[in-house]
Amino acid sequence: MKQLQSWKMSEEVPHEADHTQSTQSTQSLSQALSTLSPTQSPTQAKSQSKTQQGSSSSSGPTSSSSGSGTLSSVDTIPVTLSSVPEEPEPQPWGRLLPMARGFRSHDCFEDQYLFGRGSNCNYVLNDPDDTESKKFRIYSKRHFRIYRxxxxVFxxxxxxxxxxxxGIRIGKDKKLPLVNNAVIALAGPRNKVFVFIDLMSDDQSSLPKELQEKYLLTRRIGTGVCGEVKLAFERSSCRKFAVKIINKRNFHFKGPAHRNDQKRSRSLRGTAP
Structure with a gap:
């Protein structure tokens, strides 16, 4: 009798589980039918429910790489990127060096620049150390333009x-070419304010390297029996110097004068004009 009773209890447990699973399936189907759109059939709802169940069962925690060598979504593969070459810095094609107090040097990178007292100019003609100075009022709000x-260059x-x-007046709304070492004057031929340096020209290449690195030679300001004198600007401070250039071919013998000239050329000393 005890054995029969225990067998019945073991048999009743599966029946209750089956009944619970059936009830849950019926409730799931009822919920799916209640969320059906008017154009969705019960068959489509069942397939959608199966799809959702399949996706929910597959969306478990991802494991790391298995023993077969297959990589999971957590693993990463190192990728070596090729180095991107850096773009070279733009170089100026021209430079304006000041010849009067209150003006400053200007490097030309763009194709054109407007100079004047107006605030919309690329280069505003004013005294940065004395903004109330009246000496710049003789210049126009749009005085001149340089373009390439x-x-x-014009x-x-x-x-x-x-x-x-x-020294030549251009004339309003007219233009003149701007060559290397040209001097620009404003409001009068004697009011020299800039000397233009064409950085695309190769005038500096024949000079000694030590001189090129320290000074920037511009126009000729004098000549003599032994050579010529040129206006130079010290690169670090923009100070003006006069540099005398002597052609050694003019000396046909090696005497004291020649030796002194060699000493002077090696020292590369300049004197302020």
Whole structure:
């Protein structure tokens, strides 16, 4: 009798589990039917429910790489990227060096620049150390413009009181070519304010390396029996110097004068004009 009773209890447990699973399946199907759209059939709902169950069962915690060598989504593969070459820094094609107090040097990178007292100019003509100075009022709000076409550089006069290149007045709304070592004067031929250096030219290449590194030679300011004198600017401070260049071919013998000239050329000393 005890054995029969225990067998019945073991048999009743599976029946209760089956009944519970059936009830849960019926509830799931009822919920799926209640969420059906008007265009969705019960068959589609069942397939959708199976799909959701399959996806939920598959979305478990991902494991690391198995023994077969297959990588999981957690593992990463190191990738070596090729180095990207750095773009070279832009180099100026021209430079304006000041020849009067209150002006500052200007490097030309763009194809054109506007100079004047107006705040919209690329280069504002004023005294950075004395903003209340009245001496810059003689210049126009739009005084002149420098622009480049290929390898040629031009300056256009936009003022009423004149822009001059090497002593020649350009004329309002007219232009002149701007060559290497050209001097720009404003509001009068003697009011020299800039010397233009064409950095694309190769005038400096024949000079000693020590001289090129320390000074920037510009226009000729004098000549003599032994050579010529050029205006130079010290690169570090933009100070003006006069540099005398002597052609050694003019000396046909090696005497005391020649030896002294060699000493002077090695020292590369400049004197302020």
């Amino acid at each position: 076409e290929g390898s040629e 300056v256009v006069d936009l003022s009423n009181n004149g822009t001059f290149v090497d």
